[in-house]
Amino acid sequence: MASSKSPFCLLARRLGSAAPLPVAAERAILGLPLIIRTIEASRDILYEGGPSDHCCVILDGWTCCYQLLTDGRRQILLFHVPGDLPDLQGLHLPSPDFGMATVTRSIVAFVPHSDLRTLSDRYPTIAQAFWREAIVTAATHRAWIVSLGRRDARQKLAHLICELYLRLEAVGLTDGRSMPMPLRQTDFADALGLTSVHVNRTLRSLRSQGIVDLYGRRSTILDWEALRAVADFNPKYLHLTD
Amino acid sequence: MASSKSPFCLLARRLGSAAPLPVAAERAILGLPLIIRTIEASRDILYEGGPSDHCCVILDGWTCCYQLLTDGRRQILLFHVPGDLPDLQGLHLPSPDFGMATVTRSIVAFVPHSDLRTLSDRYPTIAQAFWREAIVTAATHRAWIVSLGRRDARQKLAHLICELYLRLEAVGLTDGRSMPMPLRQTDFADALGLTSVHVNRTLRSLRSQGIVDLYGRRSTILDWEALRAVADFNPKYLHLTD
DNA sequence: CGCAAACTTGATGGCCGTCAAGCAAAGTGG
DNA sequence: CCACTTTGCTTGACGGCCATCAAGTTTGCG
Structure with a gap:
């Protein structure tokens, strides 16, 4: 059943x-009133x-969460890719404490809070899955805090x-x-x-060392082990199962 | 009932x-097997x-969550003060993705995961309260991401x-x-x-401008409005009710 | 084809890290 | 009670990473 490419199955x-x-529970998901x-x-x-009474599911494209400072500068908090549920926390809050924007043209499904709440009340496995999403988001926030606090531009990138x-x-x-790279x-x-000027120079440095190349809206990892080593990357926080 | 100073009432x-x-639910909390x-x-x-089968409640003192880089440097992720529940997320994870340490000598109550789980299964208000804690933690992470990414030393401090x-x-x-300041x-x-050297200079700068003073393990805010303005601080993310 | 957005590159400077030394405070043991 | 050690605070000199400013160049799109 979960083999088709429908939004419900995603x-x-x-x-x-x-x-x-x-x-x-799976059947209940298939019955959700998605607005695409x-x-x-x-x-x-x-x-x-702002107000919020729907959660969203990214079906296609990339989005990001961000906050603006009063001087207009922007800090991105998290990127979202297809399959992600960016604002589940909205179920427990009247209004979000961050903005969300598309990076690329995106296809997004909106689901009313009320329906998700009944879903999670009725099926503990789904409530558990919601917790899991929240925990992965928080763990990702922590990984970003470490990067922003303690890594230089090359390592952060x-x-x-x-x-x-x-x-x-x-x-x-x-x-x-390789992967699509719309950023x-x-x-x-x-x-x-950082500033975009410095990102430019840093990307050039990573490319010149044959580690990663960004070209034509795609990014190719030429040397994963070197990239991992530069970043001091440990994938555990993503809680990917496979 | 919640007027006494017992750990349960906190x-x-x-x-x-x-x-x-x-x-x-309140009575059930009073019956929790706390190890202090x-x-x-x-x-x-x-x-x-590491393993974890208890959550903890900070009864007295300050603690922090941190991660270490492989080169030994440390990034603190969050501070905890009395009343905080630092590792509720442990209820949904086999082992934590961060370390926790005391800052000052602290009094900590440990509660078995199993008891908290039955509590939250039985009382939806408590499950809701756990969500609220998770949401405030995530919001605080986001505020730190913004600080680390986009503010200079004075503003961060x-x-x-x-x-x-x-x-x-x-x-x-x-x-x-004024407040106690054990950091x-x-x-x-x-x-x-930052480095401690630069923190030192930055504190000196804030003091010389009559904004905040740290002296003798206490910190006194001499000019709240100036401090708020320097930080571009918006307290909303803390979700404090009063 | 023309405009706008994004990318690229150079020059310059400042914030903050690094290294180093000295000072102060608090605990320790004789 | 006082050397002695440890830990944390303070200050100076110097340098590097990255921001800022300022062109160009390329890409994409209507």
């Missing part, structure tokens, strides 16, 4: 990735402090590329050693606490 | 801080990757001091405009991604 597979869902929208690149999906590669691989979106250099900069 | 008050607990320990300063409580002051105030541990300059450094 969601069911994700929620059942750690512990298999009972058939009844295609959203252009660089559009806001969710506003900090390497670490982010490792993370994105493994997350994309987990949903089958890598191809050999602009300013996106890297806003995620890593 | 816990009951914390879990009921957003939504009042039913009397039965006093732990010296700078001792590990929890090891990254000001932001952390604002956070700690409000959290201590919420549990009645401030005194006028060493190396602790500030490890939390803010």
Whole structure:
């Protein structure tokens, strides 16, 4: 049942990735009232402090969570790729404490909070899956705190590329050693606490050493072991099962 | 009932801080098998990757969560003060992805995971309170990501001091405009991604401008509005009710 | 084809790290 | 009670990583 490519099955597979869902829960997911929208690149999906009564599922494309400082600078908090559930925490909060925006043109499914709440009340396995999502998000936040606090530009960039590669691989979106890479250099900069000028120079340095190459909206990892070593990367925090 | 100073009542008050607990839930909390320990300063409580079958409640003193890089440098992820529940996420994970250590000598209560699980299964208000704790932790992580990524040393320091002051105030541990400040300059450094040398200079700068003074294990906020402005601080992420 | 957005590269400077030394405070043992 | 050690704080000199400013160049799109 979870073999088709429908949005429902993407969601069911994700929620059942750690512990298999009972058939009844899977059927309940298939009955969710999804509202599916295609959203252009660089559009806001969710506003900090705004109302929210739906959660969303990324079906296609990349999005990010961010916060703005009062002087207008931006800090990206997390990227989301297909399969991710970026704002599950909204189930427990009146309004989000961050903004969410598309990076690329994206296809997003919206699900009413009320339906997700009944789902998680009725099926403990699903409540458990929601906890798991929250825990992975928090662990990723912690990994970013370490990067931002204690790594230099090369290490930060390497670490982010490792993370994105493994997350994309987990949903089958890598191809050999390469992956789609829609992030602009300013996106890297806003995620890593750098300027786009310095991201540019750092990428050049990684390329010149034959570690990773970004070309034509794709990124190819030429030497995974070197990249891992530069980043001091440990994938455990992503809690990927395979 | 929640007026006495017992560990049970501290816990009951914390879990009921957003939504009042039913009397039965409060009674169940009073029946939890707490193991209370006093732990010296700078001792590990929890090891990254180690086993864990208890959650803890900070009854007195300060602790922190941290991660170590392979070269031995440390990044602090979060501080905990009395009333905090630092490792609730352990309920959903076999082993923690961070270490926890005392900052000062601390009194800590340990509660078996199994008891907390039955508590949260039986009382939805408590399950809700656990979610709330997780959400505040994640929101604090995000605030730190923004600080680490986009603020300079003065702003970072000001932001952390604002956070700690409000959290201590919420549990009645401030005194006028001052609070206990057991953090060493190396602790500030490890939390803010700086060196202790630079923390020293930055503290001096904040003091010379009459904004905040650290003296004798206490910190006095001389000009809250200036401190808030330097930090661009918005307390919303702490979700303090009063 | 023309405009806008993104990328690239150079020059310059500042924030903060590193190294080093001295000082202060607190605990320890004789 | 006082050398002695340890830990933390303070200050100076110097240098490097990265920000800033300022062009160009390339890419993408209508």
